[in-house]
Amino acid sequence: MRYRNLGHVRVSAIGLGAMPLSIEGRPDEARALATVHAALDAGVTLLDTADSYHLPGEPPGHNELLVARALATYGGDTGDVLVATKGGRGRPADGSWTVNGDPDWLKAAAETSLKRLGAEAIGLYQLHKPDPAVPFEESVGALRELADQGKIRLVGVSNTDVRQIRVAREILGDRLVSVQNRYSPAVRDSEAEQRLCAELGLGFLPWSPLGGISRSSLDGPSAIEGGGAGPLEAFHTIAREREVSPQQVCLAWLLGLSPTVIPIPGASRPRTIQDSAGAADLVLSAQERARLDDAVKSR
Numbered sequence: 001m002r003y004r005n006l007g008h009v010r011v012s013a014i015g016l017g018a019m020p021l022s023i024e025g026r027p028d029e030a031r032a033l034a035t036v037h038a039a040l041d042a043g044v045t046l047l048d049t050a051d052s053y054h055l056p057g058e059p060p061g062h063n064e065l066l067v068a069r070a071l072a073t074y075g076g077d078t079g080d081v082l083v084a085t086k087g088g089r090g091r092p093a094d095g096s097w098t099v100n101g102d103p104d105w106l107k108a109a110a111e112t113s114l115k116r117l118g119a120e121a122i123g124l125y126q127l128h129k130p131d132p133a134v135p136f137e138e139s140v141g142a143l144r145e146l147a148d149q150g151k152i153r154l155v156g157v158s159n160t161d162v163r164q165i166r167v168a169r170e171i172l173g174d175r176l177v178s179v180q181n182r183y184s185p186a187v188r189d190s191e192a193e194q195r196l197c198a199e200l201g202l203g204f205l206p207w208s209p210l211g212g213i214s215r216s217s218l219d220g221p222s223a224i225e226g227g228g229a230g231p232l233e234a235f236h237t238i239a240r241e242r243e244v245s246p247q248q249v250c251l252a253w254l255l256g257l258s259p260t261v262i263p264i265p266g267a268s269r270p271r272t273i274q275d276s277a278g279a280a281d282l283v284l285s286a287q288e289r290a291r292l293d294d295a296v297k298s299r
Contacts, residue, residue, distance in 0.1 A: 001043030002255075002280045004262050006124065006203045007154050007177035011082050013255055013280040015046030016273055017207060017266035022053040022063035027268050029066070036070035038270030040078065042277035047071075048180075048205070048264045050086035050128060051113050057093030060109075064116040072118075084124035084178075084205075085113050086158060088131065088139070101131025103142035110146050126156035126180060136164055140171045147175050156180060156205070162192050169200065178203035180264070184211040185232055185250060185296045198258035206254060209263040213250045234295035238288050244278070251279030253292050 002013040016039040021032040036047065053063035064085055071078045087109035090098040100106075106127070114122055127143060130136050146152045156178035157168050168176050179197050181190040183206035190206075197204035213235055235253070239246040247265070254263045267273035284292070 001277065004203070004259060006082065006262070007174065009082055009123075009154065010080075011046040011262065012044045012277070013262060014044060014251060014277050015048055015205065015262055015264035016044050017264040018047055018049045018063050018067055019053045020266040020268040021066055023055065025268070031269065032066055033070050033073060034270050035267055035273055036067065037074055039267070039273040039277065040074055040076060040081070042274050043280075044273065044277055045081050046084060046262065046264065047081060048084045050089065051109055052086070052089040052091050052097070052128065054091060056091050056095040058091070060090070061112070061116045064113055068117050082123040083117060083119070084126060084156065085117065085122060086126040086128040087113060088128040099129050099131045101127065101134040101136075101139035103138050106139060106142040107146060110151060114151060121150055122152040124154040124156055124178065125152035126158050126178070129159040130164060136167060137171060140168050144172055144175070147172070154178070156203075160193070162196055165193060165196055165202070176202065178205055180205040180207055182206065182208050182211075183254075184209050185213065185235065185253065185292075186211050186299060188296070194257065194261070198260050202260060204258065204261050206261065206263050209254055209265055210247050210250055213246050231295055231299045234291050238291065242282070244282060245275050247275060248279040248282050249284070249292070251276060252282040252284050253289065255279065256284060256289055
């Protein structure tokens with residue numbers, strides 16, 4: 001496993017997005033715990049969760065509690081594991097995703113997340129999504145207060161644009177360590193944000209990083225089984241040549257964008273995260289990267 005930095009904290013170059021373990025289609029608890037344990041066995045030290053990762057209408061916190069149980073029942077050392085959680089979204093019974101960036105709500109949500117995780121402080125707390133009804137500065141200010149109080153160690157923002165990242169940087173200074181936006185070979189709306197993170201030295205955590213390759217994980221049918229991946233066929237071709245999965249090639253391509261990129265692929269089976277973790281040690285040649293870059297640009 002290779003490693004990268006979030007602020008002063010060293011984490012694995014590949015993280016685990018734990019959301020699939022708690023939302024629709026989630027596995028039973030035994031398999032969910034086994035998935036987290038497999039990630040830890042593979043050297044993954046960044047676990048990404050959120051209070052809103054639960055079934056619609058359920059009480060918040062299913063995923064946070066699951067991650068806490070997985071760490072508590074793991075037989076090895078977890079001292080270097082960074083748990084990143086998020087606040088500011090909800091999942092009512094109708095299955096929608098709501099947004100609440102009210103400062104008091106965020107501070108209360110962080111307090112509750114801290115209790116669920118059973119930690120002295122939250123390792124990385126992220127604003128899940130800007131609330132258009134609340135000034136962004138006020139939402140970020142709530143996270144600064146939590147950091148000042150020692151309740152969160154590091155701060156991140158998610159689903160933000162360039163302006164918002166710069167505003168968060170002004171408010172938080174070096175306590176801002178990460179930006180989590182959707183990004184993959186098929187969805188590159190956050191290219192400007194990824195470049196800004198590289199410029200500022202902020203971790204860029206792509207969520208849904210495997211989108212467009214094979215329905216985001218080995219849990220789904222591979223696009224190549226259906227006759228190829230269209231413009232992204234190069235990822236599958238190189239995977240065959242290197243005798244690895246297209247997912248590994250995709251994650252290795254993402255890692256090559258910048259030293260600050262740390263993908264967080266989701267998983268709901270041990271073999272899925274084991275395969276994803278292997279991408280940290282897959283180094284693509286300049287020629288392979290050029291082929292992949294051409295494929296991505298052709299979309």
